[in-house]
Amino acid sequence: MSTAVLVAILITVLAWASAFVVIRGVGQHLGGGELALGRLLVGTVLLSLLLTRRPWVRPNRREWLLIVVYGVAWFGAYNVTLNIAEHTLDAGTTAMIVNIGPILIALGAGVFLGEGIPKWLAIGAGVAFGGVVLIGLSSGFTGLGNTVGILWALASAVTYTIGVLCQKHVMRRIPSTQVTWLGCAIGTVVCLPFAGGLIAQVQAAPAPAVLGVIYLGAVPTALAFTTWGYALSRIPAGQLGVTTYVVPAIVIVLGFVAFGEIPVPLAIIGGIICLIGVALSRRRTGSRREPAVVTGSVAAEPGAPVGSGDHQDLSR
Structure with missing residues (x-):
C-alpha cells in the first residue's frame, strides 16, 4: 500500500469521525434540517x-429514479435524522448505532437484490442487534430524550441503507463523482424548505457555528468522498472497508476532548458488540468469499462510493 493511499485513508477516516463531533457542536445553534441544508449547499458547490x-454520463430513466431515491434517502433524510439524533445523543453513541448500516445493507441486498444471506451475515446481524438493544437499555439511565435520539440514529442507518441499495445499480455505469454530486444536489433540493430557518439561524449563530457548517460541507462531504474514491481505486474494497470500523472509537475520543462527553458504560459495551457483529458479518463461509456488498461502515459519512474509482465500473 502506497503512502498516498495511506494518507487518503487517514484523511477520510478522520474527516468522517470529526463530522459526528462537529454536528454535535453546531447542532446547539442550528436545527436538524437547517444544518443539513447548509452542509449540502457547501458540498454541492x-x-x-x-x-x-x-x-x-447521461442516466437513463431507471437510473434517474434510483438516483432521486438515493439523493432523498441518503443525502436528505440521512443528514436530517442524524443531526436530530445528535441533539440528544452524544457523538460516540450516535456513531456506534449508525455503524450497523453495513449489516442492514447486506441484509437488504440479500432480500431485495437476490444476493442471499450467508450464515455469517445472519449471525453478525443478530449480534449487532443485541448491541443496539444494550444501547437502547442504556437510555434508561439517561432519560427519554436519549431513547428518542436512538430512534433517530436508527432512522439514519435505515435511510443510509436505502440510499446504498439504490446507488449499487447506478454506479455500475455512472462515475462516482457524478453520482455523488447528483445525490448531494438532490438532497439540497429536498432540504430547501429549511432555507428560511437556515438564514435566520445562521444570522443568530456565532461565527464558530457558521464555520462548522462550512467545514461539514467542505471536509467530511467534498474532500472525504474524493479521498475515499481515490483509495478505492487502488486497494481492494473489503480491505478498505475494514478501516472505517475505527470511526466510532475516534468519535468517542474526539467527543470527550471537545465536550467532555463519553457514552455510558452499557452503551460502550453495546457499541463494541455492534462492531463485533459487523466484523462477523464479513467472515467467509468455508472457502467461498462472501458477497462484498459494502466496502465501508456507516459510521462512514454519506455519499462514499463503493467499488473503485471514477475510471472503472462501480457497484454499491
Missing part, C-alpha cells in the same frame, strides 16, 4: 468544481 473536469 465544491463537488461541482470537481465535476467540471469529468465526463458526464
